[in-house]
Amino acid sequence: MKIVMIGTGYVGLVSGACFADFGHQVVCVEKDAGKLSALGRGEIPIFEPDLDRLVETNVKAGRLTFTADLMDPVGEADAVFIAVGTPSRRGDGHADLSYVHVAAREIATALNGFTVVITKSTVPIGTGDDVERIIRETNPAADVVVASNPEFLREGAAIRDFKHPDRIVVGTDDERAQKVIDEIYRPLYLNQAPIMYTGRRTAELIKYAANAFLATKVTFINEIADLAEKTGADVQEVARGIGLDNRIGSKFLHAGPGFGGSCFPKDTRALVKTAQDYDVSLRIVEAVLAVNENRKRAMARKVSAALGGNLRGKTVAVLGLAFKPNTDDMREAPSIPLITALIDQGATVRAYDPESMQQARGELPDIQYCSDAYACAKGADALVIVTEWEQFRALDLKRLKAELKQPIVVDLRNIYRPDEMAAYGFTYDSVGRPQKS
Numbered sequence: 252m253k254i255v256m257i258g259t260g261y262v263g264l265v266s267g268a269c270f271a272d273f274g275h276q277v278v279c280v281e282k283d284a285g286k287l288s289a290l291g292r293g294e295i296p297i298f299e300p301d302l303d304r305l306v307e308t309n310v311k312a313g314r315l316t317f318t319a320d321l322m323d324p325v326g327e328a329d330a331v332f333i334a335v336g337t338p339s340r341r342g343d344g345h346a347d348l349s350y351v352h353v354a355a356r357e358i359a360t361a362l363n364g365f366t367v368v369i370t371k372s373t374v375p376i377g378t379g380d381d382v383e384r385i386i387r388e389t390n391p392a393a394d395v396v397v398a399s400n401p402e403f404l405r406e407g408a409a410i411r412d413f414k415h416p417d418r419i420v421v422g423t424d425d426e427r428a429q430k431v432i433d434e435i436y437r438p439l440y441l442n443q444a445p446i447m448y449t450g451r452r453t454a455e456l457i458k459y460a461a462n463a464f465l466a467t468k469v470t471f472i473n474e475i476a477d478l479a480e481k482t483g484a485d486v487q488e489v490a491r492g493i494g495l496d497n498r499i500g501s502k503f504l505h506a507g508p509g510f511g512g513s514c515f516p517k518d519t520r521a522l523v524k525t526a527q528d529y530d531v532s533l534r535i536v537e538a539v540l541a542v543n544e545n546r547k548r549a550m551a552r553k554v555s556a557a558l559g560g561n562l563r564g565k566t567v568a569v570l571g572l573a574f575k576p577n578t579d580d581m582r583e584a585p586s587i588p589l590i591t592a593l594i595d596q597g598a599t600v601r602a603y604d605p606e607s608m609q610q611a612r613g614e615l616p617d618i619q620y621c622s623d624a625y626a627c628a629k630g631a632d633a634l635v636i637v638t639e640w641e642q643f644r645a646l647d648l649k650r651l652k653a654e655l656k657q658p659i660v661v662d663l664r665n666i667y668r669p670d671e672m673a674a675y676g677f678t679y680d681s682v683g684r685p686q687k688s
């Protein structure tokens with residue numbers, strides 16, 4: 252199949268490289284000149300494990316190319332995927348569809364022969380109708396079907412998720428389009444990944460409902476953690492105790508600093524907005540958003556409390572900035588509101604993250620960036636673990652204690668055991684577990 256991927260972000264680049272790896276001929280179109288020239292030099296503009304090798308192999312094999320000009324590739328394509336960003340629109344929380352609309356217009360002018368245009372970006376219900384209208388208005392003669400194919404990959408495990416999905420959701424009832432999409436995903440179908448055809452609007456809603464459900468699960472366990480903390484129970488055991496029930500499942504039951512990242516916050520906001528437009532109130536999702544928002548401030552209060560309630564003149568070392576491990580993505584990372592609040596309350600903040608410090612500099616210009624975890628801890632009054640990178644799970648605790656001015660650790664990801672930390676002489680606080688010191 253000849254495939255064009257519009258956008259080479261976390262989704263477009265991974266999807267494009269994986270499709271090429273399946274044996275398809277893929278052209279990735281990117282508007283950002285910096286990203287495009289990096290890709291041309293063989294550099295990957297984002298951090299995603301193993302993506303460099305996958306891209307290199309497929310570029311070398313001649314199956315994967317990059318361009319700024321979609322005209323010829325779209326003209327020759329069997330399928331064109333739209334994988335551009337859909338961030339929150341400033342001011343009202345609706346999804347900003349301007350990139351999708353521009354992409355649709357550009358694609359329309361280049362279409363030639365039967366083509367399936369497939370929206371992979373996360374888009375509100377009815378966006379497929381918009382894309383189709385834009386294409387038909389721009390190029391009335393185009394022989395095109397517009398389908399929806401939401402993406403469920405997770406940053407940090409994106410290639411594995413793309414190649415071994417739990418399911419592939421495709422919104423179209425057009426048989427010609429289904430044939431093309433079946434052929435594109437055939438290698439996965441052979442691997443038993445179920446491909447589920449639905450109406451276009453249903454596919455669009457499936458993506459938002461999935462993200463809202465997962466965000467709800469995280470938020471639920473975070474509230475249970477608050478109760479556990481006040482009552483001397485251990486939220487991790489509670490999570491295990493309920494997660495072993497197959498009806499509940501153990502995933503997304505890790506208490507922490509609240510969800511962030513490039514998807515959950517913006518997608519839950521957009522879902523609530525869409526529902527309001529249709530005069531439906533999604534009160535559970537609204538509550539999830541409000542609870543998660545409050546949690547950001549609560550985490551700063553937790554750090555302040557560990558330091559006796561006054562942060563003025565104190566130095567706080569922060570380990571982990573990215574919204575989760577194995578990515579450099581800083582979009583809506585919980586570290587941002589936390590660090591901002593610490594600075595507001597008079598603290599000096601230093602931080603270390605294995606991959607996201609370059610990205611973080613724009614968002615957090617007023618902190619000191621360190622070369623590793625120990626340099627970060629040096630002379631600090633407290634250490635806060637915000638992202639559970641693998642390398643933070645096995646710190647040399649003796650050395651860490653020696654570097655810190657005061658042996659205070661606030662572990663917002665529960666990666667250490669309270670009894671172990673107490674044995675090393677730390678004053679240790681975590682989320683939803685009995686405190687030991």
Ligand SMILES: NC(=O)c1ccc[n+]([C@@H]2O[C@H](COP(=O)([O-])OP(=O)(O)OC[C@H]3O[C@@H](n4cnc5c(N)ncnc54)[C@H](O)[C@@H]3O)[C@@H](O)[C@H]2O)c1
Nearest residue numbers: 258259260261262280281282283335336337372373402406
């Ligand atoms: N990041 C994730 O983990 C994830 C997972 C599932 C779904 N999604 C969804 O996928 C979509 C893309 O997300 P992302 O994180 O990859 O975004 P991103 O911002 O990292 O990448 C989007 C890319 O598209 C490019 N672009 C925009 N308009 C273009 C155009 N007209 N032509 C060519 N290139 C253009 C931008 O320059 C950018 O490089 C979003 O809707 C998101 O919600 C993301």
